[in-house]
Amino acid sequence: MLRALSHRNVMLYFIGQTLSTLGDRSLWLAMGIWVKMLTGSSAAAGMTVFCYTVGTLLGPLGGMVADRYRRRPLLVLANAVTGGVILLLLLVSGRDQVWLIYLVMFFYGAFGTVITAGGNALVATVVEDDLLAEANSLVQTGSQGVWLVAPLLGAGLLAAVGASGVIWLDAATFAAAILALVLLRVTETRPEPTETHFLDEATAGIRHLLRTVDLRQLVVAALFTVVAFGFVESVVFAVVGNGLHRKPEFLGYLMAAMGVGAIAASTVAARLMKRYGEGGLVGLGMAAFAVGALLLTTPSLPVTVVGMVLFGVSLPWINIGIITVLQRRTPPELRGRVLAGFDFLFSPLQGVAIALGAALIATVDYRVMLTVMAALVAVASGYLFTRPEQRIRPADAEALEAS
Numbered sequence: 001m002l003r004a005l006s007h008r009n010v011m012l013y014f015i016g017q018t019l020s021t022l023g024d025r026s027l028w029l030a031m032g033i034w035v036k037m038l039t040g041s042s043a044a045a046g047m048t049v050f051c052y053t054v055g056t057l058l059g060p061l062g063g064m065v066a067d068r069y070r071r072r073p074l075l076v077l078a079n080a081v082t083g084g085v086i087l088l089l090l091l092v093s094g095r096d097q098v099w100l101i102y103l104v105m106f107f108y109g110a111f112g113t114v115i116t117a118g119g120n121a122l123v124a125t126v127v128e129d130d131l132l133a134e135a136n137s138l139v140q141t142g143s144q145g146v147w148l149v150a151p152l153l154g155a156g157l158l159a160a161v162g163a164s165g166v167i168w169l170d171a172a173t174f175a176a177a178i179l180a181l182v183l184l185r186v187t188e189t190r191p192e193p194t195e196t197h198f199l200d201e202a203t204a205g206i207r208h209l210l211r212t213v214d215l216r217q218l219v220v221a222a223l224f225t226v227v228a229f230g231f232v233e234s235v236v237f238a239v240v241g242n243g244l245h246r247k248p249e250f251l252g253y254l255m256a257a258m259g260v261g262a263i264a265a266s267t268v269a270a271r272l273m274k275r276y277g278e279g280g281l282v283g284l285g286m287a288a289f290a291v292g293a294l295l296l297t298t299p300s301l302p303v304t305v306v307g308m309v310l311f312g313v314s315l316p317w318i319n320i321g322i323i324t325v326l327q328r329r330t331p332p333e334l335r336g337r338v339l340a341g342f343d344f345l346f347s348p349l350q351g352v353a354i355a356l357g358a359a360l361i362a363t364v365d366y367r368v369m370l371t372v373m374a375a376l377v378a379v380a381s382g383y384l385f386t387r388p389e390q391r392i393r394p395a396d397a398e399a400l401e402a403s
Contacts, residue, residue, distance in 0.1 A: 004134035004270075009126040009184055013135070016180025017119065018142030020079070023173030024112075025146055026154030027086070028052070030166040031101055033158055038095045051102040055109020056347055060202045062113025063340025067333055070188040071122040075115060076181050082111040083174030089167045113340055121335035124327040126186045133270040133278075136324050140269065140316045144262035147255075191333055205337025206345065208330060214279060214389040215329055215338075218322060219345065221380035225286055225318070226346045228293070228373035230353020231360075232311070235373070238366035239296050244304060254308045261312025269320045278325035279390025285317030286381035293374035297367040 004010045028049070036045035066074065085107050092100050127135045157165035209215045240251050265285075273281045292310030295303050322342070330338045360369060384390045 003131060004138045007127070007131060007135070009186070010131065010135045010138060012180045012183050013119075013123060013126070014138050014142055016177040017139050018146060019173045020177040021143050022146045022150055022153070023170035025150035026157070027108075027166055027170040028154075029151050030154040030158045030163065031089075031105060033155060034163045035098055035101055038092075038098055044098065047102060048105050051105040052109040053347065053351060055106040055111075056113055057344065058110045059113045059117070059340040059344035059347070060205065060337065062110065063117040063205050063337035063344075064202045065114050066118035066121060066336025066340065068191055070190055071118045071125070071336070072181055072184060072186055072188060075118050075122065076178050078111050078114045078118070079174045079178045079181070082108065082115070083171045083178075085111070086167060086171050086174070090164060092163070113343070116343070117336040117340035120323055120327065120339045121332070122184075122186070124335060125188065125332065126184055129328065132327060133273045133320070133324050136320045136327075137266050137269040137316075140320050141263055141266035144259060144266055144312070144316055147262070148259045202337070203341070204334060205339070205341030208334055208338050209341055209345070212329060214325065214387070217384065217387050217390060218279065218282065218325065219342070221282070221286065221384050222322075222342075222346060223349070224376045224380040225289070226350050227353045228289070228376045230350045231357035231369055231373050233354045234357040234361040235296075235366050235369050238361055239304065239370075242366060243296070243299050244301055245299075254305065257305050257308040258312035261309035262315050263312075265313040266316040266320070269317055272317070273321060273324065277391055278321045278328070279384050279387065281317050281321035282325075283381045283384035283390065285314040285321065286377045286384070288317065289314035290374040290378040290381060293370045293377070297370050 004014075031048045032045045035041075035048055039045070085104055088100060089104055091097065123135055123139075124132060153169075154166055157169060209219055236251060236254065237248060240246050240248060240254065244250065265288075269281060272284065276284065288310045292307040292314065295307030295310065298304065323339070326338055326342060327335060357369070
């Protein structure tokens, strides 16, 4: 990752993205707490996440927009508009304006699809191909590191100065992201206009995923993995209470262990990808999750901590591997829709898995659920390791394309 640190475009994007992520995650947590304070209702607080999630379902549309226009000016505009929308939250003064929080969170999710798809597509334009894995690893390191401070920052600002402090912080991070984008050195050609039917254009990314062999294999493996990841939301509370016999607050320490694992894994992801390929890195991440799930079935605190570290390790390896292969195996004019389409395929499934996990944990032993989670992800990992297309290293792929 040392080469990425010395690359001007990579560092600018890394700084802008990390600061923006810090603002995002601080706000997400604070908005739920704020709605709880205003209404006294946990269900009302949960609606903030629901409204954001509904906004992300516009992913195919966001990806289409990201492919229709030059991405840097589009991202500058999307960040400026989102930052302005966030400031509408300053108008909320009581429970009668909670609807405005919900509306803002919906737009936050919707515009986020453009920013995420366009940003990941832009990285593949401003960074040389041989540096792409390291650039993605650096960005993921910042993203995972933010998880260690964002919850404390969001909740702390809310308690110290009220919601306005979190709102202004998030708006400022959008401004920082815009500045980083403006300073990038990039030459983009205007995308050619298309006469394709709107629906065909919006779903082109999903069709590319399903007809490209190695990408379709990742989709299949992700189907199993997303279900298991959805169960985590409920199972970890049972691990703390029923397994370790600790208070719910102890989960914070385990989440810190998970964050440490994620940061450490991000720093070595590019090296592993060079050796095993993008699909191999994804398979390793899934294997780490499966082992971690099994370790959480024990009542031993040290073993549980190792399990949570492995959970943390799994996330960046899976994310970095998938993002990098999508960038490399997709034509530039289609990258926004493919990246957004991949997220769109699994966002609803993850929501269903979270709800199902919450229902099952009341009647099914958490150790049984962890074993099922480990089995699902082990199957996904084994499937990828047995596919020859997933074992092609980036250098080999370049050689094949050259020949």
